[in-house]
Amino acid sequence: MKLIKSKSYFTVDSKDLDSNGVYKYKYQVKKYDEExxxxxxxxxxxxxxxxxxxxxxxxxxIYSIEGKQVIN
Numbered sequence: 001m002k003l004i005k006s007k008s009y010f011t012v013d014s015k016d017l018d019s020n021g022v023y024k025y026k027y028q029v030k031k032y033d034e035e036x037x038x039x040x041x042x043x044x045x046x047x048x049x050x051x052x053x054x055x056x057x058x059x060x061x062i063y064s065i066e067g068k069q070v071i072n
Contacts, residue, residue: 023050 004010017023027044 024048025050 002010024047026047028041029044030039031042032038033040033042
């Protein structure tokens with residue numbers, strides 16, 4: 001787990017990832033839990049897939065967001 005400061009970025013070089021792996025991420029924030037009476041890490045989002053960026057023959061970048069292809 002990597003702690004990322006608010007409004008900052010975290011990047012991973014694709015060379016560091018296994019090409020056969022399936023990668024997911026989710027955001028968690030520290031919030032006060034009234035039942036426990038203390039702060040704890042709570043899910044802010046559900047798990048989301050990480051899709052690799054691709055470049056087509058014309059040099060256009062293609063990447064996926066939640067399974068939909070986007071051309072940039």
